[in-house]
Amino acid sequence: MPTTPRRLGEREPLPGDDLIPDAELVMDRSASLPKPPGEVWPWLLQLGKGRAGWYLPRSLERFTPRRNRALRTIDPEYQQVKVGDRVADYGRDGWFEASVVDPPHALVWRSRRGNDLHLTWALVLDPAGEDESLLKVRLRINRRIGQRAPALVGWGAELFDRLTVRIMIAGLRQRLGTG
Numbered sequence: 001m002p003t004t005p006r007r008l009g010e011r012e013p014l015p016g017d018d019l020i021p022d023a024e025l026v027m028d029r030s031a032s033l034p035k036p037p038g039e040v041w042p043w044l045l046q047l048g049k050g051r052a053g054w055y056l057p058r059s060l061e062r063f064t065p066r067r068n069r070a071l072r073t074i075d076p077e078y079q080q081v082k083v084g085d086r087v088a089d090y091g092r093d094g095w096f097e098a099s100v101v102d103p104p105h106a107l108v109w110r111s112r113r114g115n116d117l118h119l120t121w122a123l124v125l126d127p128a129g130e131d132e133s134l135l136k137v138r139l140r141i142n143r144r145i146g147q148r149a150p151a152l153v154g155w156g157a158e159l160f161d162r163l164t165v166r167i168m169i170a171g172l173r174q175r176l177g178t179g
Contacts, residue, residue, distance in 0.1 A: 014124050015106040016120045017120075019110050019120045020142055022142070023140035026139070026140050027139045029136075029161070029165045032133070032134055033132065033176060034178045035131065036132065037126070037133045043176065044123050044125070045078060046074065047087075047123075048088070048096065055171030058174060081107065083098050086098075094113060096121065104125055106122065107123045107124075117141070118141070118142045119139060120139070120140045121137070121138070121139050122136070123136075139161050
């Protein structure tokens with residue numbers, strides 16, 4: 001069972017891929033979680049700024065102000081997400097809009113930042129045995145922001161995605177009582 005995120009196989013189709021069909025930048029991660037999808041799903045639903053937060057592990061969270069720390073319990077207030085709901089993200093005009101909500105299998109958020117950045121973020125849970133899940137995370141981005149230096153933008157986005165997903169999965173595992 002992998003303990004850290006890894007790249008998925010060659011572009012296996014996932015929910016939400018059709019929202020940016022011409023994405024040139026696609027980043028995939030996955031991780032095995034020792035809980036079934038039904039127990040992981042509530043944690044995915046409440047992710048986000050102004051909601052349960054972004055799930056830092058304790059070792060990193062202790063460096064953030066208490067008011068900015070992510071929840072460590074399931075909060076019923078954040079368990080309802082429907083297509084069209086918006087969640088704030090960091091940045092001046094950052095937001096995510098729910099585009100696919102298929103419990104307990106797929107949650108896909110999309111975002112448009114200004115005229116240049118369009119992205120989707122898919123969180124997909126598959127059963128992986130009786131008491132396990134495979135969490136697949138796919139980030140799809142148009143590349144208009146990288147027209148001048150596409151290799152540099154791609155490298156930077158890959159590094160940022162790898163780091164943030166790894167951190168989020170470590171925090172999620174702690175909240176599931178398995179990390």
